[in-house]
Amino acid sequence: MPPARDSTAPSTSMGRGMDVLTALTELVSEGGRPTVAEIARVLDRERSQVSRTLATLAESGLIERRSDRSFDLAWRWYATAQELTAQRMRVHGLTVLQNLSAELGEAAFLSVLQGATTLTMLESLPAASRMIGSWIGRAYPAYCSDAGRAALWDAADDEIRAVFQTTEFSPQGPRTPLSVEEFLTRLDEDRGRGYSIVDQEAEPGLYSVAAPVWDFRGEVVAAIQVVGAHETMSARAAECGAACASAAAALSDALGAPRRA
Missing domain, CATH: 3.30.450.40 (GAF domain)
Structure with missing residues (x-):
């Protein structure tokens, strides 16, 4: 399990997005099916904040939301x-x-x-x-x-x-x-x-x-x-x-x- 990061949120939306994307990548690489709650726990961030960031990343085509509400990296991100x-x-x-x-x-x-x-x-x-x-x-x-x-x-x-x-x-x-x-x-x-x-x-x-x-x-x-x-x-x-x-x-x-x- 990736270690919890500094609880101080990055000051920019790009910084928050990279933090969430990095946490998601680490969890997926371990074979997990990370949810909003799990990513928020790993980052020690507010669940609502992480949810908004994940939604933005999904709209950008970098991640995908599965039917069970977990997230995965999209093929575009892998490529x-x-x-x-x-x-x-x-x-x-x-x-x-x-x-x-x-x-x-x-x-x-x-x-x-x-x-x-x-x-x-x-x-x-x-x-x-x-x-x-x-x-x-x-x-x-x-x-x-x-x-x-x-x-x-x-x-x-x-x-x-x-x-x-x-x-x-x-x-x-x-x-x-x-x-x-x-x-x-x-x-x-x-x-x-x-x-x-x-x-x-x-x-x-x-x-x-x-x-x-x-x-x-x-x-x-x-x-x-x-x-x-x-x-x-x-x-x-x-x-x-x-x-x-x-x-x-x-x-x-x-x-x-x-x-x-």
């Missing part, structure tokens, strides 16, 4: 919010990657999940990088890619099995997972430490860490990776993993992600 999220991910994501790459002296990437593959969207390479060519636009099998497990961080086991139901887990490196169950075991280990470690799974000699990025709905929308040579990065796994998780959290904040326990 606008997702477009804004994609734009922010590109702008803030590049800055986050540049800072991460400069801090660690390793290549940093941002990837998204597309079916059973991951697609590289952004990259930042250190000045001393020996990497040839760009990885942007390249797709990799998610079962062995740097971002695969991070991109599926919050998915249930059955969802992950469905993602890979037609995938052949063929060896790409000496430590490639050879089944969906092995993938799930490694993902469980990743969740315990707070970031993924992918050691020579995609190809021999390649080592990486990765962490999930959440959006305003609290859903994983991307993964940040730090990629380098096994002989240099394996000794720095904890350092690189913590920095990667911190960078992913910073980008999640920029996308309006709810605070996680």
Whole structure:
């Protein structure tokens, strides 16, 4: 449940509207069907004031009132919010990657999940990088890619099995997972430490860490990776993993992600 906000009402109608819209978004993202009374309680505001604001938002097409008198975000709001999220991910994501790459002296990437593959969207390479060519636009099998497990961080086991139901887990490196169950075991280990470690799974000699990025709905929308040579990065796994998780959290904040326990 979102925490109660300051009981002092914002001085403008726009401020009140954003407060109500934010509370509604948080409640809906938790699977709720919020009513006027529930939103007013969360905001510690007068019910009549919240009701008027909700009516205005509904007239603007940003929210919808259900037959049971609860409220939901309208498709127009979702489309606008997702477009804004994609734009922010590109702008803030590049800055986050540049800072991460400069801090660690390793290549940093941002990837998204597309079916059973991951697609590289952004990259930042250190000045001393020996990497040839760009990885942007390249797709990799998610079962062995740097971002695969991070991109599926919050998915249930059955969802992950469905993602890979037609995938052949063929060896790409000496430590490639050879089944969906092995993938799930490694993902469980990743969740315990707070970031993924992918050691020579995609190809021999390649080592990486990765962490999930959440959006305003609290859903994983991307993964940040730090990629380098096994002989240099394996000794720095904890350092690189913590920095990667911190960078992913910073980008999640920029996308309006709810605070996680």
